[in-house]
Amino acid sequence: MRFERNMWKKIAAMVLAIVLTVTLALPAATGQASAATTETGIMLDGRKLDNAQAITVDGTTMVPIRIVSEQLGHSVNWNQATGRIQIGSAPASLTLTLGSRTAASYSGSITMQQAPFLRSNTTYVPLRFVGSQMGLAVRWEQSSGTVYLQTQLEAPSLPTTPPTAPSTPPADSNRASINSISFSDNRLTISADSSVKPEGSVLRGPDRIVVDLPDSSFGPGLLQNQTASTGQVVTLHVTGSSAVKQVRYSLFSQSPSTVRVVIDLNRSTGHKLYTRGNLVLVDLNDDGAAAPIGTDGKKVVVIDPGHGDQDPGGIGVTGKREKDMVLSVSLKVAALLKQESNIDLIMTRTDDTFIPLDGRVKIAQDAKADVFLSIHGNAASSNAGGTETFYADTKRSKALSDTIQKHVLAATGFRDRGSKQANYLVIRKTTMPAALLEIGFMTNANEEKLMMQDAFQQKVAKAIVAGIKEYLANS
Ligand SMILES: [Zn+2]
Incomplete structure (x- = not known):
C-alpha cells in the first residue's frame, strides 16, 4: 500500500462529493436529541465488520473509529488522559478530541458535524468525516439498515509526510536527528538528517563495537518506538551474520545529547567506520580494510521494505500485515544480495521500525544509490489481484520498473497489472x-x-535480485 499526498487529495476531493450526497440521504434526526439513536451494521469492502455498529445521533451517522481505521491499515492511538485520538502516524496523522468538533491534520483543522464521543469504551466519529478523510465511498441501505463503506482506489491512505518540519523540532538546531538504524550485508547503516561526527571504539569481554553520535537524538521515526524515547535500550535483531550477535541502541546521554549504537559480536572482527553524506556506516570485515560502499566498481542498491512499526500498511484477509510480509521478503532479498560481490546493499529498515517517507529518500540519496527499490503489498477489495511495479520518471526509472515487473510477475504467477508510471514520493524524490x-x-x-x-517469498526474493542484476548489467 502506498502513501501519497497528491493521490490522497484527489481521492478526498472525488469522494467528498459522493459522501455529501449519501450523508444527506441518511435517516433524519429523530428530533429527540442525542438520546434517540438507531443502530446499524457496517460493511467494509463487502465484509461485515464484527461488533461494529453505526449510530445515528441528531441525524449524523457515527461509526466506531478504531475498528474502521484499523481495518484500513491506519494505526489508532488513544490517550485517555487528554481524550485525544491519533489516527495514522505523526506527522502525517489526524488528531481528534472527544467532545470537540475540530479535528487537526497537518494541512489545517477540519470541522465535523458532531464531536466524537465515547460509548461502551468505543469512540464514535461522524461517518461523513471518516469517509472524506480516509477516501471511502459511503452508501446507506435503509432496507437492511446497513452502512456500506468502499475503499476508492487500491491504496486508500492518510496523507503522507507534510511539507513542513516534523512536529518535534530539535531543541538545539545543531543537533542531528537519527532517522534509522539498520544492519544488512555485514554493514551497520545509521541515517541522520544532518551531518554527524561518529566516534567509534572497540571493547573486549565480550567483544563489541561502540559508535557514539555526539549532538544527536532520535528522530520522529525512531521515537515512535516507546523504548527509544525513554532512554532504554532498543535491540535490533540481526540474522545472517556469523560475526554479529545483535545491535543495540539508546540515548546514551541527554546532555550533551548522544545516541550510542553498540554492535555485539560473536567473535572479534575488524571494522571500518566512515560517513557518506549524512549516513554513518560501519563495515565489518576480518581485515578491517574493506573499501567504502560504492567503490571498487561496486553498485549500491537500496532496498526499502514499506511501512513499519505503528504503520502496518495493508491488512490482509486473515489479518496478516503488509509491513511484516515486505520485511520478510526484503530480508530474503538482502541475504541473496549479500552473495553478490559487485553489489553493496543498504536497507532502509531491517526490523519493525518506522521511517518517514522523506527519511527513506534521504538514505538512498546519501548512499548515492545506483538502484532504489521499495517493496510493498497491495490492498483493495477482495477480488482485486495481481503484481504491479511503478516508476516516476520514464527516462530514469522505467527500464528498472519493467525489468522488476517481468521477473517478479514470473515468480508470483499473479495477474499482470503492468509496469506503470505513478508519482509516489519515494520514487519521485x-x-x-x-x-x-x-x-x-x-x-x-x-x-x-x-x-x-516462506517458499513463495524466497521465489519472489530471487526474482527481485534477478531483476536488479539484469537491470544493472544493461545500464
Ligand atoms: Zn504499502
Whole structure:
C-alpha cells in the first residue's frame, strides 16, 4: 500500500462529493436529541465488520473509529488522559478530541458535524468525516439498515509526510536527528538528517563495537518506538551474520545529547567506520580494510521494505500485515544480495521500525544509490489481484520498473497489472533509478496466503535480485 499526498487529495476531493450526497440521504434526526439513536451494521469492502455498529445521533451517522481505521491499515492511538485520538502516524496523522468538533491534520483543522464521543469504551466519529478523510465511498441501505463503506482506489491512505518540519523540532538546531538504524550485508547503516561526527571504539569481554553520535537524538521515526524515547535500550535483531550477535541502541546521554549504537559480536572482527553524506556506516570485515560502499566498481542498491512499526500498511484477509510480509521478503532479498560481490546493499529498515517517507529518500540519496527499490503489498477489495511495479520518471526509472515487473510477475504467477508510471514520493524524490513493487494483494485471500509462505517469498526474493542484476548489467 502506498502513501501519497497528491493521490490522497484527489481521492478526498472525488469522494467528498459522493459522501455529501449519501450523508444527506441518511435517516433524519429523530428530533429527540442525542438520546434517540438507531443502530446499524457496517460493511467494509463487502465484509461485515464484527461488533461494529453505526449510530445515528441528531441525524449524523457515527461509526466506531478504531475498528474502521484499523481495518484500513491506519494505526489508532488513544490517550485517555487528554481524550485525544491519533489516527495514522505523526506527522502525517489526524488528531481528534472527544467532545470537540475540530479535528487537526497537518494541512489545517477540519470541522465535523458532531464531536466524537465515547460509548461502551468505543469512540464514535461522524461517518461523513471518516469517509472524506480516509477516501471511502459511503452508501446507506435503509432496507437492511446497513452502512456500506468502499475503499476508492487500491491504496486508500492518510496523507503522507507534510511539507513542513516534523512536529518535534530539535531543541538545539545543531543537533542531528537519527532517522534509522539498520544492519544488512555485514554493514551497520545509521541515517541522520544532518551531518554527524561518529566516534567509534572497540571493547573486549565480550567483544563489541561502540559508535557514539555526539549532538544527536532520535528522530520522529525512531521515537515512535516507546523504548527509544525513554532512554532504554532498543535491540535490533540481526540474522545472517556469523560475526554479529545483535545491535543495540539508546540515548546514551541527554546532555550533551548522544545516541550510542553498540554492535555485539560473536567473535572479534575488524571494522571500518566512515560517513557518506549524512549516513554513518560501519563495515565489518576480518581485515578491517574493506573499501567504502560504492567503490571498487561496486553498485549500491537500496532496498526499502514499506511501512513499519505503528504503520502496518495493508491488512490482509486473515489479518496478516503488509509491513511484516515486505520485511520478510526484503530480508530474503538482502541475504541473496549479500552473495553478490559487485553489489553493496543498504536497507532502509531491517526490523519493525518506522521511517518517514522523506527519511527513506534521504538514505538512498546519501548512499548515492545506483538502484532504489521499495517493496510493498497491495490492498483493495477482495477480488482485486495481481503484481504491479511503478516508476516516476520514464527516462530514469522505467527500464528498472519493467525489468522488476517481468521477473517478479514470473515468480508470483499473479495477474499482470503492468509496469506503470505513478508519482509516489519515494520514487519521485529519489534521483537514481527507482521503482516501487507491489508483489500482490494482501486483501486477496489466495495472494495473501501465498505471500506469507516462506517458499513463495524466497521465489519472489530471487526474482527481485534477478531483476536488479539484469537491470544493472544493461545500464
Ligand atoms: Zn504499502
